[in-house]
Amino acid sequence: MIAADLYTIIRNPDKLDEKTLEVLKSVVEQHPAFQAAWMLLLKNLRVLDDAGFRNYLQVGAFRVADRRKLYCFLTGTEAGVNTKQDEADYLTREYLTPATYQLTTQAAREESLSDLAMAIRKNQQVQTEVSSGFVEKSIGSDVPSNDLITETLARIYTKQGLYKEAIQAYEKLSLKFPEKNIYFASQIEEIKKLTN
Numbered sequence: 001m002i003a004a005d006l007y008t009i010i011r012n013p014d015k016l017d018e019k020t021l022e023v024l025k026s027v028v029e030q031h032p033a034f035q036a037a038w039m040l041l042l043k044n045l046r047v048l049d050d051a052g053f054r055n056y057l058q059v060g061a062f063r064v065a066d067r068r069k070l071y072c073f074l075t076g077t078e079a080g081v082n083t084k085q086d087e088a089d090y091l092t093r094e095y096l097t098p099a100t101y102q103l104t105t106q107a108a109r110e111e112s113l114s115d116l117a118m119a120i121r122k123n124q125q126v127q128t129e130v131s132s133g134f135v136e137k138s139i140g141s142d143v144p145s146n147d148l149i150t151e152t153l154a155r156i157y158t159k160q161g162l163y164k165e166a167i168q169a170y171e172k173l174s175l176k177f178p179e180k181n182i183y184f185a186s187q188i189e190e191i192k193k194l195t196n
Contacts (some may be wrong), residue, residue, distance in 0.1 A: 002027060009040055016044040036062045039073050046074055119181040149173055154187070163195050 001094070005023045024041040027034060038060040045053040064070045071077070149172050157166035166190050174184035 006037070010036065013040065013043060016040070016047045019047070019048070020044055020047065032063060035064050039070055041072070043074055094114075115182050117177060122181065123178045148177070158191055158194075163191050166191050 002023060006027060011021050011024065014074050020046045021041070024037055024044055027037040028041050031037060032095050042053070042057055042060045043139070044050075061067055061070060151173060154169035154173060157163070157169055163177055170184045170188045170191070174181045177184075
């Protein structure tokens with residue numbers, strides 16, 4: 001019964017009322033990690049101008065992964081979320097599809113101003129080399145092309161003891177993602193320590 005009610009609410013968020021409020025509260029109690037239910041519950045409380053909205057918002061904002069999406073859904077301020085049908089489509093598209101978030105295990109070190117300046121200079125040098133006709137061919141190398149290189153691949157190379165390939169992968173990643181240049185440089189240094 002609750003599942004059928006929930007699907008109806010998701011497809012028709014314009015029909016939020018006192019009855020749907022009770023259904024959404026029970027769903028949230030049974031499944032506290034269900035982001036779509038939290039978003040609908042908060043929207044329902046806001047539509048009804050319920051006094052408990054602020055209390056639920058404090059808990060719900062913690063439970064929803066992206067607060068900007070929650071804010072846009074509640075206020076309808078994002079482009080394309082002006083009608084009730086668009087709100088349902090937005091909710092379905094964002095929270096009923098498989099998750100695509102990637103969690104990283106290591107945080108990048110804080111960059112100092114000098115590190116940032118060095119990264120910018122290095123980036124400018126790379127752009128100059130590329131514009132002057134420098135093209136790297138990866139046909140003969142052991143490391144895949146730049147499109148296939150990821151941090152995970154570089155970590156796998158390191159764990160397998162393929163240090164040369166890991167260093168090459170991190171170097172290519174630092175060119176591909178200059179904002180993480182310091183992090184990749186520290187990874188290369190750690191690998192070089194392992195080889196000594």
